Amino acid sequence: xxxxxxxxxxxxxxxxxxxxxxxxxxxxxxxxxxxxxxxxxxxxxxxxxxxxxxxxxxxxxxxxxxxxxxxxxxxxxxxxxxxxxxxxxxxxxxxxxxxxxxxxx
Amino acid sequence: xxxxxxxxxxxxxxxxxxxxxxxxxxxxxxxxxxxxxxxxxxxxxxxxxxxxxxxxxxxxxxxxxxxxxxxxxxxxxxxxxxxxxxxxxxxxxxxxxxxxxxxxxxxxxxxxxxxxxxxxxxxxxxxxxxxxxxxxxxxxxxxxxxxxxxxxxxxxxxxxxxxxxxxxxxxxxxxxxxxxxxxxxxxxxxxxxxxxxxxxxxxxxxxxxxxxxxxxxxxxxxxxxxxxxxxxxxxxxxxxxxxxxxxxxxxxxxxxxxxxxxxxxxxxxxxxxxxxxxxxxxxxxxxxxxxxxxxxxxxxxxxxxxxxxxxxxxxxxxxxxxxxxxxxxxxxxxxxxxxxxxxxxxxxxxxxxxxxxxxxxxxxxxxxxxxxxxxxxxxxxxxxxxxxxxxxxxxxxxxxxxxxxxxxxxxxxxxxxxxxxxxxxxxxxxxxxxxxxxxxxxxxxxxxxxxxxxxxxxxxxx
Numbered sequence: 170x171x172x173x174x175x176x177x178x179x180x181x182x183x184x185x186x187x188x189x190x191x192x193x194x195x196x197x198x199x200x201x202x203x204x205x206x207x208x209x210x211x212x213x214x215x216x217x218x219x220x221x222x223x224x225x226x227x228x229x230x231x232x233x234x235x236x237x238x239x240x241x242x243x244x245x246x247x248x249x250x251x252x253x254x255x256x257x258x259x260x261x262x263x264x265x266x267x268x269x270x271x272x273x274x
Numbered sequence: 275x276x277x278x279x280x281x282x283x284x285x286x287x288x289x290x291x292x293x294x295x296x297x298x299x300x301x302x303x304x305x306x307x308x309x310x311x312x313x314x315x316x317x318x319x320x321x322x323x324x325x326x327x328x329x330x331x332x333x334x335x336x337x338x339x340x341x342x343x344x345x346x347x348x349x350x351x352x353x354x355x356x357x358x359x360x361x362x363x364x365x366x367x368x369x370x371x372x373x374x375x376x377x378x379x380x381x382x383x384x385x386x387x388x389x390x391x392x393x394x395x396x397x398x399x400x401x402x403x404x405x406x407x408x409x410x411x412x413x414x415x416x417x418x419x420x421x422x423x424x425x426x427x428x429x430x431x432x433x434x435x436x437x438x439x440x441x442x443x444x445x446x447x448x449x450x451x452x453x454x455x456x457x458x459x460x461x462x463x464x465x466x467x468x469x470x471x472x473x474x475x476x477x478x479x480x481x482x483x484x485x486x487x488x489x490x491x492x493x494x495x496x497x498x499x500x501x502x503x504x505x506x507x508x509x510x511x512x513x514x515x516x517x518x519x520x521x522x523x524x525x526x527x528x529x530x531x532x533x534x535x536x537x538x539x540x541x542x543x544x545x546x547x548x549x550x551x552x553x554x555x556x557x558x559x560x561x562x563x564x565x566x567x568x569x570x571x572x573x574x575x576x577x578x579x580x581x582x583x584x585x586x587x588x589x590x591x592x593x594x595x596x597x598x599x600x601x602x603x604x605x606x607x608x609x610x611x612x613x614x615x616x617x618x619x620x621x622x623x624x625x626x627x628x629x630x631x632x633x634x635x636x637x638x639x640x641x642x643x644x645x646x647x648x649x650x651x652x653x654x655x656x657x658x659x660x661x662x663x664x665x666x667x668x669x670x671x672x673x674x675x676x677x678x679x680x681x682x683x684x685x686x687x688x689x690x691x692x693x694x695x696x697x698x699x700x701x702x703x704x705x706x707x708x709x710x711x712x713x714x715x716x717x718x719x720x721x722x723x724x725x726x727x728x729x730x731x732x733x734x735x736x
Binding site for chain 2 (some may be wrong): 181182183184185186187188189191193194195197203212217218219220221227229230231232233234236238240242243245247248249250251252255256257258260261262263264265266
């Protein structure tokens with residue numbers, strides 16, 4: 170089974186609201202979008218981040234721009250105003266997701 | 275067809291002034307909007323107001339007005355921003371004083387108040403408003419009652435429109451939602467109201483406001499896709515949105531060499547911290563980000579069509595800030611040989627010290643290996659020292675939370691207990707650990723819209 174890393178087929182940007190981290194995962198092509206839409210599920214994202222994401226994960230498709238919006242709760246150690254992480258707003262978290270490997274079939 | 279161009283020239287407190295000045299000189303805009311507030315910023319401003327009731331606004335408001343007001347008068351545009359923070363009235367007074375000094379007679383400063391309801395919480399609770407914590411469901415507001423720093427609602431453009439109707443040259447709000455600083459001018463100019471048939475058009479204004487609200491983040495800043503290809507990143511220019519009365523827009527930027535606008539730069543910000551893209555909840559309406567169509571329409575121009583929206587929510591989002599202890603950070607670097615082993619020894623020393631010292635009881639502590647897992651946390655594995663025998667250097671970052679300032683300060687002063695054991699000890703002579711920081715946590719909740727009437731205080735420079 171062949172695999173591909175998300176960094177090779179998508180771009181990402183993340184932001185925060187309170188303890189919620191949002192990742193916009195944008196496919197580099199239509200074909201890649203169909204793949205990430207199928208494979209990047211909420212369960213898989215939750216598992217990938219392990220104890221960094223303590224709450225639930227929701228994934229919303231944006232067919233108009235070939236992107237997924239991934240909403241991760243309890244993901245910023247309490248949120249930027251009270252957490253202990255150096256990146257309280259979690260901007261680099263989107264790039265961590267790009268390490269994920271998914272199956273191409 | 276009427277089109278109104280709004281430039282957006284600050285994404286946060288700490289953003290730079292020069293792109294705004296450049297836009298004022300080179301572009302044709304009717305309004306310049308700014309967003310200075312984030313959740314962290316509001317906490318800082320409340321902290322500032324706690325120390326001194328005459329402060330609590332973004333201090334940049336004075337030098338920025340000094341640079342922009344004369345240009346605004348000459349070039350014919352108005353300013354709208356939320357730099358009033360936790361104290362819009364004091365911010366307005368500061369601008370009036372400046373305008374007098376500059377001799378800008380007749381200038382109208384519109385100050386929006388009413389978003390801050392810190393002193394009305396008890397009264398509202400007595401009426402049965404519960405303020406449940408949206409993150410945790412907790413309703414026991416009494417637990418934080420004595421520690422509250424301030425309570426504010428994210429307000430919409432109602433009073434921005436009112437201030438513009440009254441002829442304001444600069445509109446200064448507190449926690450105006452980011453997009454309201456643009457939605458207000460557009461609704462005022464096009465005569466849109468909060469009712470049918472305007473919800474799709476207000477949705478378009480919110481969408482456009484969202485795209486430009488972090489300024490250069492949609493003109494080539496903060497890029498994942500094209501960061502290697504952005505012209506003159508050091509000289510990046512800010513975005514301009516030309517929205518027409520049909521609810522269609524062009525996203526462009528100041529005509530200058532820095533930065534870039536194309537469908538990628540716009541798309542990257544369209545997805546930025548929006549939660550459910552079908553329901554982007556703002557005080558002025560609910561935008562649907564799954565309908566807009568983006569297309570390149572010439573150099574540094576993106577056309578946005580098919581934007582849509584729904585009626586505004588009956589509730590407003592609220593942040594109640596409360597004190598929650600103290601945060602102290604410390605960092606130490608370790609060099610070859612055995613760099614990682616030394617860092618691990620330091621972590622061991624640290625934990626032993628805390629275990630044996632009754633004066634230290636951190637509520638929480640985070641230990642990061644700088645160069646390995648500080649940014650990507652548990653997604654990255656820190657190697658075993660034997661697997662990186664020739665690692666040149668590695669850092670250890672410790673951040674701990676304490677109940678009292680004394681405890682945090684003690685932790686900072688006794689820092690050499692866990693670091694000073696090796697001959698390559700990096701005695702940092704340029705940056706000692708900073709002073710403890712008070713933590714202001716946020717209690718996110720909702721309040722019925724009718725409980726937060728906002729109003730305009732108009733100050734004219736005589």
